[in-house]
Amino acid sequence: MTIKVITFDLDNTLWDVEPALLRAEDAQRVWLLEHRPGTIEQYDHQALWEFKKSVWKRFPHFVHNVSAMRHQMLLELQMAAGYEEEKAHEGAKRAFAEFLAERHRVELYEEALGVLETLAKQYSLGALTNGNADIYKTDAGEYFDFAFLAEEFGASKPAPDMFHAAMATANVAADEIIHVGDNPEHDIQGAREVGMFTVWMNSQGEQWPGGGRADQEIDNLLDLPDAIAAIASRQ
Ligand SMILES: [Mg+2]
Known part of the structure; x- marks a missing residue:
């Protein structure tokens, strides 16, 4: 894998x-x-x-x-x-x-576009949000292959619905996906429970609240490619 x-x-x-x-x-x-x-x-x-x-x-x-x-x-x-x-x-x-x-007029983190552009060359990128933001209304839209909102499923993360939809849409197994998110419960616990790898985006320097930890932790998107490489090299 x-x-x-x-x-x-x-x-x-x-x-x-x-x-x-x-x-x-x-x-x-x-x-x-x-x-x-x-x-x-x-x-x-x-x-x-x-x-x-x-x-x-x-x-x-x-x-x-x-x-x-x-x-x-x-x-x-x-x-x-x-x-x-x-x-x-x-x-x-x-x-x-x-x-x-x-x-929808969000301001992407300064480093986001460059990192997404790099990652999009090698991976399919997907967006999974509990909110009502539309990635396609931002400058990052062109790098994304799919995007789901919780309201389309009637279920928010950590429920498995959106994670399963990502697997079905990309036609891959859970362990071929890394999910990146800031919320320990919604993102990390939710993705772990369906068998995905996880990266905790901890830009505020929070303490890990407990429970199963993410595979990698970053405080800036610039560190994401290395975090992904670290996970991929373990496989
Ligand atoms: Mg979030």
Whole structure:
């Protein structure tokens, strides 16, 4: 067996997600303030988070569909402010579109493009995300052979669904894939459990929380080719 495929988590693996999320929340708020006055004025960041959690409790399956979750929250916010359902649905769609446009304007880690370009010459590359980022809307899109969102499967990592889909799509066995991600549970535990090799992207210098460790650990994508080579040489 040789390594044929590298799959990547996206948020906090290929880019910092926080700045894009903050801009996205802002864009959503601006749209609501202008087009659905009275909807969001009384909510600060914390209050909005509490509102979101209350929706979550009533729609627990939306934990695997962050887009549906946001639509429902936006819908309920407007209806609570007195907007009719149809208008609230339309508003939810449009406010979400504003959110998503900014959500997709992520800034790849400086070294990401060069590393991905190099790896793409030797391996098939795939993206597996629990969020709603679209790798094909970034400059790295051209290097990716496939990309899956948890919401397409109704199951988030560490569930095996997306990992299995990667194996089926690339037509390879689990031990021909290395999965790279920042989340010890979603990425490392999930990929290990289906039999893939793993690289923990630990850019923040976190302590390993326990459980089976990744095969390799890096704090910068520049070290990824060496980490992959180290795994491949053991096979
Ligand atoms: Mg991540």
